[in-house]
Amino acid sequence: MAVSATLHCLTGCAIGEILGLMIGTALGLGNLATIAVAIGLAFLFGYALSTLPLLRAGLGLGAALTVVLAADTLSIATMELVDNLVMAVIPGAMEAGLVNPVFWLSMMLALTVAFFAAWPVNRHLLARGKGHALTHHFHGAEPEGARRYIPDLATSTLVAAIVAFMLGGLVVSVADELEGPPSDTAHAVPRDGSGTREFSAPPR
Structure with missing residues (x-):
């Protein structure tokens, strides 16, 4: 149960972390600003993924958020601390870019280390009836009315999607590295017609 709870938190953190780093890279933000965006989104998605099953089970938004804040905050905070610490320690990780x-x-x-750091935290909380123990008995409840349209995202599905996305990003980045820098053997001629070419045209 602790493993499942940790994986559930990890998926939300991973979505937020990756999205935050993508936004930071796209906007040209500094490391501290990028980390702040990533942490904020990690908490947002972590809480959101835990709130959906409670809403589906019949809880109101306020009650669901109260339960989720009590259940997930320590786990997510542990993951974020460890994850960002590992990323900051690895040389060039924050400046590497998405490709x-x-x-x-x-x-x-970083996410693997964060999982093993948060797992004993969740195990400790569950053993005392706290953490995900507060939300577990709401899972699997039959939704009524419009609540059946609230997504029911299994942890295994979320983990598979995150792993596939990260492997896809790795494959794309490796392919980009193998292509190497673009060739500089040919240069375009300026619009005014001046300048020279690095290649010669065949005679007429």
């Missing part, structure tokens, strides 16, 4: 194998390999390592 760089270093980024994806570092993220995989």
Whole structure:
């Protein structure tokens, strides 16, 4: 149960972390700003994924958020602390960019270390009837009315999607590295017609 709870938190954190780093890279933010965005989104998605089953089970939004905040905050905070610490320690991980194998390999390592750091936290909370023990008995309840349209996302499905996405990012970045830098053997001629070419045209 502790493993399942930790994986559930990890999927939300992973979505937020990757999205935050993508946003930070796209906007050209510094490391601290990028980390702040990633942490904020990790908490947002972590809470959101835990709130959906409770809403589906019949709880109101306020009651669901109260339960989720009590159940997930310590686990997510542990993951975020460890995950970002690992990313900061690995040389070049934060500056690598999304089309760089270093980024994806570092993220995989960071999330793995974060899982093993948060697992004993969740185990400790569950043993005392806290953490995900607060939400577990709401899972599997038959939804009524419009609540049946609230997504029921299994942890295994979320984990598979995250792993596939990260492996896809790694494959794309490795392929980009193998292509190498673009060739500089040919240069375009300026619009005014001046300049030279690195290649010669065949005679007429």
